[in-house]
Amino acid sequence: MPESYIQNLFAERIGGSQYGKSTAIYKFEKIKRAKRAAIAAHPRGEIIDMGVGEPDEMAFPEVVERLCLEARKPENRGYADNGDAALKQAAATYLDQVFGVKAINPDTEVIHSIGSKAALSILPAALINPGDYVLMTTPGYPVFGTHAKYYGGLVHNLPLTQQNQFLPDLESIPANVLAKAKVLVLNYPNNPTGASATPEFFAKVVTFAKQNGVVVIHDAAYAALVFEGKPLSFLATPGARDVGIELHSASKTFNMTGWRCGFVAGNELLVKAYGDVKDNTDSGQFLAIQHAVAYSLQNPGITEKIAAKYSRRMDALVEVLSRAGFDARKPNGSFFLYTRSPKAAVKQDGTRVEFHTAEDVSQWLITEQLISTVPWDDAGAYLRFSVTFIAPGEQEEQRILGEIARRLKQVQFIF
Ligand SMILES: Cc1ncc(COP(=O)(O)O)c(C=O)c1O
Structure with missing residues (x-):
């Protein structure tokens, strides 16, 4: 963009004359970029998106x-x-x-x-x-x-x-x-x-x-x-x-x-x-x-039906993550499962990857396993898995959960 006097008019609250000049990339943008890169690297691969913060279905x-x-x-x-x-x-x-x-x-x-x-x-x-x-x-x-x-x-x-x-x-x-x-x-x-x-x-x-x-x-x-x-x-x-x-x-x-x-x-x-x-x-x-x-x-019966679906998905996800070594506990509400992030992963060929933050893990999960999550490092390193992944019908839901289990089985997570 060409230099413009407008650059000097921005309020301090959004950065003043420095507005838009930061090269820092924020968490959600990093996730988006990693997802795009994973799609480009595996055009036929299936991304499982457990990072979204909104329902997977239409209004009733x-x-x-x-x-x-x-x-x-x-x-x-x-x-x-x-x-x-x-x-x-x-x-x-x-x-x-x-x-x-x-x-x-x-x-x-x-x-x-x-x-x-x-x-x-x-x-x-x-x-x-x-x-x-x-x-x-x-x-x-x-x-x-x-x-x-x-x-x-x-x-x-x-x-x-x-x-x-x-x-x-x-x-x-x-x-x-x-x-x-x-x-x-x-x-x-x-x-x-x-x-x-x-x-x-x-x-x-x-x-x-x-x-x-x-x-x-x-x-x-x-x-x-x-x-x-x-x-x-x-x-x-x-x-x-x-x-x-x-x-x-x-x-x-x-x-x-x-x-x-x-x-x-x-x-x-x-x-x-x-x-x-x-x-x-x-x-x-x-x-x-x-x-x-x-x-x-x-x-309000509409919400009860939506909650029943999330509850069913949560039960299955807790099982899948627990089998992969996560300390996964079912919450009593929302559609978010929040669980401690691993410190390392060992692949089947013996290579070991160290993680310093939940963000490292999240980037690795999307890049290596095509599973999108949201990392949180604000009060300990945690990953958020949302059960709002797109899966029309229970059969498709089970297939996706089975697919997550299959991918996670290929690594040993160290906590
Ligand atoms: C905690 C919390 N509050 C508020 C909102 C925004 O809700 P609304 O769609 O009603 O603006 C969200 C959406 O992600 C949320 O997670």
Whole structure:
């Protein structure tokens, strides 16, 4: 690109005059490049993609039908702004029926989002002043922290370790950070660890928030995707609505990632502030999509069917990985299996490859075995296998899992 005065106009938050000049390659780009190289090297080989973070299937046919119907209604055509009553009402009923969250006021305690990512990018504008701390878990979904930093905020990372069941240690926060902490961002079932929270942990969070004057934002993108027992909402915790809000999304729970719709619910004042900033950010999701999401929320059996598929795939994957020597444990929710990364691999011809990071392993798995994963080195070296690999039907699913087993058998992993 030719030099341009525009280069000197970029805001410091995206790198200022150095914007776009870094040669660092980020993790997800590295994975993409390695995948492209593997395809080029093995044009007839089959890549098994366990790296994707979204469902492998379409929204259910009845939801698509509903969208078609709603899209034909003239009254749905215009700016939706902060939404009409349909999704708000459906969300309040859904929270009650699926999570046992009682008496959410649909008028004052719910507003839709154009996906949870959008909500996480909007909320810092409502809460963060320069110098305010955000408590984030790591590894994790960074969007709130990224935008908080845009506003001059600071991020304090709380590591998620196996030893702590992948729950943050709230007692580990230094006093000087705590004094300036304004927001705690949580996400359970968790991406990438697959871990679930407990009612006891959420109760501790409410006490912590009240004692320290902190707002809690619970990103519940995978909330209803559980394999056993009832899904858990932070809002079901006594006192939760005094301290925070919860972000729900149709993306993962209803196979609707591209539709871009979810909702924010909980503390009335926080919902109102979210709505005010949102109103100055977007003009709302297409009402036809909101109404199709409302229909989905009225049919939580859809999520149960999706969860049953992931559960079946998880059982098989745990077996395959365990046989290959991994310490693979089935999570209770999400579609992510997070497991300790090996330190080395010995091939059948005796050659040994040493790995220093999970990223090394992930690159090796895609290059040598055509298996794509996502590495995490933020709090120990771990690999994330997603069970959203493309496999229409159970027979195809078993074939792919058999193929993973066959490939992994060709090496001995050292942990
Ligand atoms: C933890 C977490 N939060 C939020 C999102 C984004 O969800 P949405 O599609 O609703 O924007 C994702 C998507 O990967 C996620 O993993």
